[in-house]
Amino acid sequence: MTKISVNKKVFETDSDPSTPMLWVLRDEFGLTGTKFGCGIAQCGSCTIHVDGEARRSCVTPISAVVGKEVTTIEGLSPDSSHPLQKAWIAEDAPQCGYCQSGQIMAAAAMLKKTPKPTDADIDQAMNGIICRCGTYNRVRAAIKLAAMNGGK
Amino acid sequence: MSSRVLKFLVIFIAVGVVAFARFGRFEPVENVAASTAEDPVKARAAFNEAVKVFFSARCSNCHPGGDAPTQGDERRIHDQDVKRGPDGKGVAGMECATCHQAENMDGEGLPPGAPNWHMPPAGNKMVFQGMTAAALCQQLKDPARNGGRKTLKESIHHIETDPLVGWAWNPGNGRSAPPLSQADFLKKLNEWIDAGAACPE
Amino acid sequence: MKTKQELDRRSFLKASIVAGGALVLGLNIPGVSRAEERFGVTSEPAADFSPNAFIKIAKDGKVTVVVGQSEMGQGVMTSLPMIVADELEVDWANVSFAHGPADKAFFNPAMGMQGTGGSSSVKGFFAPLRKAAAQVREMLISAAAASWNVPADTCIAENGRVIHTATKRSAAYGELLEAAAxxxxxxxxxxxxxKDFKYIGKAVKRLDSPSKVNGSATFGIDVKVPGMLYAIILRSPVIGGTVKSIDDTAAKAVxxxxxxxxxxxxxxVIADSFVAARKGxxxxxxxxxxGPMAAVSSETIMKSFVDAExxxxxxxxxxxxxxxAGRSKAAKVLDAVYYAPFLAHATMEPMNFTADVRSDSAEVWGGVQAQMLVQGTVAKTAGVPVEKVKVNxxxxxxxxxxxxxxxxVxxxxxxxxxAGKPVKVVWxxxxxxxxDVYRPAVYNKLSAGIDAAGKPVFWHHRLATDAIMARAGKxxxxxxKDDQLDSSSFExxxxxxxxxxxxxxxxxRVDTGIPVGxxxxxxxSHTAFSVECFMDELAALAGKDPLEYRLSLLEENSRHAGVLRLAAEKAGWGKKLPPGSGRGIAVAESFGSYVAQVAEVSVGSDGKVKVDRVVCxxxxxxxxxxxxxxxQMEGSVxxxxxxxxxxxxTIKNGRVVQTNFNNYKPLRMNEMPKVEVHLVTSSAPHGGVGEPGTPPIAPAVVNAxxxxTGKRVRSLPIRTDELKKS
Incomplete structure (x- = not known):
């Protein structure tokens, strides 16, 4: 049994340590907000935080998070009160919504270290998250709104 | 040739010229001639062999002149347009470690991995891409531009022991390895140093 | 005017559903679904009053609008409830949505089936939902009026209450449900x-946004039912190939x-987890x-187009x-070949579906665009009666x-x-x-001529391509039939x-063997490219401005001209741009909507195209x-x-070459142009919204x-090496 702390709660898994966290989170821990999009770290739908930094969970093995704190979209805030979540709703950023957990988690990781991001900062941090609905401009606007509201 | 590459080349040439101009004032920080006779011809020949490794895709992809690493044997701009960041570990929200793990992953399109996957930091870029052998050689000898390594043996030690450097010879997923084996590479570098570490003209 | 032979996709669907019989289905099976047990998913919300299939009102005044259309990002879970909220006179804060089952009550009149496609949801449901909501509003008013013993026409409905205007006496909807029923x-x-609409025509916040920012929205891939197994399928590497022999010793040992x-x-391969199934x-x-497709590659397909044409x-x-005759009178003639490639859909959520097939019934879960087709397909595949198939x-x-x-599915x-158990298949x-079923590749041969004044005297467009309906129709x-037109190929x-x-x-018609959809x-998606780019070529041939040339060929009051003028005005058409940059324009009607776009692009000396701004x-x-x-316009762009x-x-030896987003690249954040959308205020019938923004962008960019650069791109995708400065 491997113990993993996710959203400040300890979970246990007996899966092989090489198993990607994405499937452990989704299928074992019931945290389905983290999405499968490509499986090769190209699309970013599976983005989580490990000790506060953005990680693509589809390529992050269990062994890489042991002893660290994992945060998923479900744990970003208890009640959707994170400034990014509020800004996302204010801008009506989501369309189909499938990539949005990844968008928000990547943005949250960026804002922690770059609280007042420029457009270039946003491009660099968010380029790894593909959205086929084309919500990029609203995502950008939402990040700026959250930053304006002092969000991390 | 892409405009980006052209721009880089211009930068590299400029860097090279500056480096060369500085070299006159540059006092070598070590006495490499202590045990072996200096032989500039032999040293240059050895370096010209070794430099092929620095210039290979495996090594140079993460040693660009700008802040954008390249990828693949074709050295295209890295997918997602990732950037170096201040410490060479990417930018907040998109670190190297966001995707690159401690080891290679097997499967088409999966990111390669090695412990502490990163680029040189912004303050000491250790540029390989677009350099001439001569310029690269001078850079290796300049602690201000070689990652702060005071002696060439220190650099050799880094090349010999850093798992990230060693990854180049175990790149996985059908990626090409550098043209020299790691052992031959080290041998050539040591030959170069032992013969006085003269740089190509 | 449509020719006799022409098959109109939508009216065809309507006819076949009605005539086919098998797809006309009974009411859904009541009861709690297994997903509800697991997730508390309210596919059938508890309600105290369900006057019709669409509207449910609870005693606390909360209104749930049941939507049989599918939410794939286009906002249907907001726009359809808005129609109800407006006509029912309830506060938006008290409105929520629920997914409807496969049921003939949710038949989309604009599509001829319960289906979400052809940009038709608002078109199809505007009138039915208004009527349904107005009926309920009148029932509630009547109930209140009766209890107060006043004529119904002396009462009004407002913000979830019925008010007797003379006395200001009022009652909340929640109090009136029993009597209204x-x-x-x-x-x-x-x-x-x-003119009294409160919501319709206003920028109302989406109802689904909150669930999409905290991970709680349930997609097909998130479904988990008790006892469920996971499956993954090994498919033939060659299109249309079949299994010859299997050695599953190692797979079963996983x-x-x-x-x-x-x-x-x-x-x-079925397993107790996705990871195990993938390893297996x-x-x-x-x-x-x-099979025969092993001999087919992109080059042979291109040859078959050229030969057929x-x-x-x-x-x-x-x-x-x-x-x-037109050609013989032309002062100048232009011939060109335009090519558009096969394209994948590449939805962010890969295909997946969950089914629980039992001996005499089945329950299924997933993201689908055609619920009743799913119901019929599951029934036929599982061998259970269609009315015993519940679609979530x-x-x-x-x-x-x-x-x-x-x-x-x-x-x-x-x-x-x-397996005799619920199984979730994940691709x-x-x-x-x-x-995938790909957007067909299309080989276009275009010829046109202009007279001495530059006016077109003839236009001949020949399209060699697959027929989508040849496969999808099945x-x-x-x-x-061989002599039948499929308008989806050339609309x-x-x-x-x-x-x-x-x-x-x-x-x-060319049957390439590639599945197209x-x-x-x-x-x-491709005709706007060939037509609008060739029109640009004609304008250049005539020495005219591309916008002016188009307008000169359109009726002054046409909607095409209207959006062209609007886009051009907002874009600053004619204003100077820096060297290496250019502006292009294109217009297209699709699904009853008219969209013009002006693209501003800059082309580097390396040939790299950057789209800086799109005015739509x-x-x-x-x-x-x-x-x-x-x-939707932003997303379509x-x-x-x-x-x-x-x-x-591309195809090599019957195999699709592209595998993932590393070699089938979507646009990323740093390539995103500024997009400005300007909407025409209109009371004309509803046009579609989800699709019509897509056609004009390729030609607008190519024309830009x-x-x-002075270079014509006649084949997509745009190739950087062809635009490189030599």
């Missing part, structure tokens, strides 16, 4: 005057693998009967005057036409039947990319708004939610731009590249 709904309820099932077209699939050894007359989709629709992680298909149904991205029991090319005296559009904006003018008739419309810049599926 006894009142017979009026056949012709009085509808609100549009921990967690429970079943290996041959499906003919593939082999399913890697260990599986299958030899394939590759050269040797076959094709079917006339449209003919006006005489193009040969989840959120769709993108549709774009892909989730109109039944392949992934069949996968899960067959595997659940084989990997590679499965999804390589087993799902509805329809066989496209947008055969009924031009431009005044051209001698016009002909021919369709040369409906891809956002269907035929218009759209006339979609009467609009329900302008913010949703704007979002990105979808079309990804295709124009990078999108191409010409303005910037």
């Amino acid at each position: 006894k009142i017979t709904p009026a056949d012709k309820p009085k509808l609100k005057d549009p 921990k967690g693998v429970t079943h290996v099932v041959s499906l003919g077209y593939g082999v399913g 699939r890697s260990a599986l050894k299958v030899t394939w009967e590759e 050269a040797s076959k007359k094709g079917l006339e989709a449209k003919k006006i005057g005489d193009v040969a 629709t989840t959120m769709l992680g993108g549709g774009f036409g892909r989730r109109f298909e039944m392949d992934y 069949i996968d899960a149904t067959l595997l659940s039947k084989a 990997t991205r590679e499965d999804d990319m390589q087993n 799902a509805f029991g329809f066989n496209l 947008g090319a055969h009924e031009l708004e431009y005044k051209i005296p001698n016009f002909q559009c021919d369709w040369i 409906f891809w956002r904006s269907v035929g218009s 003018a759209a006339d979609c008739g009467q609009i329900v939610n302008p913010d949703t419309v704007a979002a 990105v979808y079309g731009l990804s295709a124009a810049l990078y999108g191409e599926i 590249i010409f303005a910037a």
Whole structure:
């Protein structure tokens, strides 16, 4: 049994340590907000935080998070009160919504270290998250709104 | 040739010229001639062999002149347009470690991995891409531009022991390895140093 | 005017559903679904008053609007409830939505089936929902009036209450439910005057946003039912190949693998987790009967297009005057070949589906665009009565036409039947990319001539391409005949708004063997490219400004001209741009909406195209939610731009070459242009919204590249090396 702390709660898994966290989170821990999009770290739908930094969970093995704190979209805030979540709703950023957990988690990781991001900062941090609905401009606007509201 | 590459080349040439101009004032920080006779011809020949490794895709992809690493044997701009960041570990929200793990992953399109996957930091870029052998050689000898390594043996030690450097010879997923084996590479570098570490003209 | 032979996709669907019988289904099975046990998903919300299939009102006044359409990002879970909220006179804060079951009550009149496609949801449901809500409003008013013993016409409804205007006496809807339930709904309820609309026409916040920012929205891939197994399918590497032999020893030895099932077209590996199923699939050894497609590659397909165009007359989709006579009178003639490639849908959520097939019934879950087709398909595949199939629709992680298909539904149904347990099938991205139904590739031969004044005297467009309906029609029991037109192959090319005296559009049907399907904006996704770029070439040939040239060929008051002028004005058409930059314009009608776009691009000396700004003018008739419309236009631009810049599926020895987002590239954040959307205020009938923004972007960009570089791009995707400065 491997113990993993996710959203400040300890979970246990007996899966092989090489198993990607994405499937452990989704299928074992019931945290389905983290999405499968490509499986090769190209699309970013599976983005989580490990000790506060953005990680693509589809390529992050269990062994890489042991002893660290994992945060998923479900744990970003208890009640959707994170400034990014509020800004996302204010801008009506989501369309189909499938990539949005990844968008928000990547943005949250960026804002922690770059609280007042420029457009270039946003491009660099968010380029790894593909959205086929084309919500990029609203995502950008939402990040700026959250930053304006002092969000991390 | 892409405009980006052209721009880089211009930068590299400029860097090279500056480096060369500085070299006159540059006092070598070590006495490499202590045990072996200096032989500039032999040293240059050895370096010209070794430099092929620095210039290979495996090594140079993460040693660009700008802040954008390249990828693949074709050295295209890295997918997602990732950037170096201040410490060479990417930018907040998109670190190297966001995707690159401690080891290679097997499967088409999966990111390669090695412990502490990163680029040189912004303050000491250790540029390989677009350099001439001569310029690269001078850079290796300049602690201000070689990652702060005071002696060439220190650099050799880094090349010999850093798992990230060693990854180049175990790149996985059908990626090409550098043209020299790691052992031959080290041998050539040591030959170069032992013969006085003269740089190509 | 449509020719007799022409098959109109939508009216065809309508006819076949009604005539086919098998797909006309009974009411859904009541009771708690297994997903509800697990997730508390309210596919059938508890309600104290359910006057019709669409509206449920609880005693606390909360209104749930049941939507039988699918939410794939286009905002239907907001726009349809808005229609109800407005006519029912309830506060938006008290409105929520729920997914409807597969049920004839949710038949989409604009599509001829319960289906979400053809940009038709608002078009189809505006009138039915208004009527349903107005009926309920009148029932509530009548109930209140009766209890107060006053005439109903002295009462009004407002913010979830009935008010007696003279006395200001009022009652909340929640208090009136029991009495209202006894009142017979009026056949012709009085509808609100549009000038009194509170929500319709306003930028109302989406109801689904909150669930999409905290991970709680349930997509098909998130479904988990008790006892469920996971499956992944190894499919033939060659299109249309079949299983010859299987060695499953190693696969079955993988921990967690429970079943290996041959499906003919593939082999399913079932396990207690997705990871185990994936490992099992890697260990599986299958030899394939590759079939005839093994001899097909992109080059042979191109040759078949060229040969067919050269040797076959094709079917006339449209003919006006005489193009040969026109050619003989032309002062200048232009001939060009335009090519558009196969494209994948690449929805962010890969195909997946969950089925629980029991001996005499089945329950299924997933993101689908055609619930009743799913119901019929599951019934047929599982061998259970159609009325015993319960379809639970989840959120769709993108549709774009892909989730109109039944392949992934069949996968899960067959595997659940084989395992005797609920099974969730998940496609990997590679499965999804390589087993899509692709936007057809199209080879266009265009010829046109102008007179001495520059006016076109003839236009002859010949399209060699697959027939989507030849394959897709079979799902509805329809066989496209050899002499029958399939408008989805050439829509947008055969009924031009431009005044051209001698016009002909021919369709040369080529059966490439590549499975082709409906891809956002269907035929218009490529005809706008060939037509609007060639029109730009004619303008250049005539020495005219591309905008002025188009306007000179359009009726002054046409909606085409309207959006062209609007887009041009907002874009600053004619204003100078820096060297290396250019502006291009294009217009297209699709699904009853008219969209013009102006693209500003800059082309580097390395040939790299950067789209800096897109100005979009759209006339979609009467609009329900302008913010949703704007979002759809923005998204359509990105979808079309990804295709124009990078999108191409190629074939080698019957195999799809592209695998994942590393070699089928979508646009990313740093390539995103500024997009400005301007909507025409209109009371014209509702046009579509989800698709019409896609067609004009490729030609607008290509025309802008010409303005910037003087080079014509006639083949997509745009190739950087051809634009490189030599």
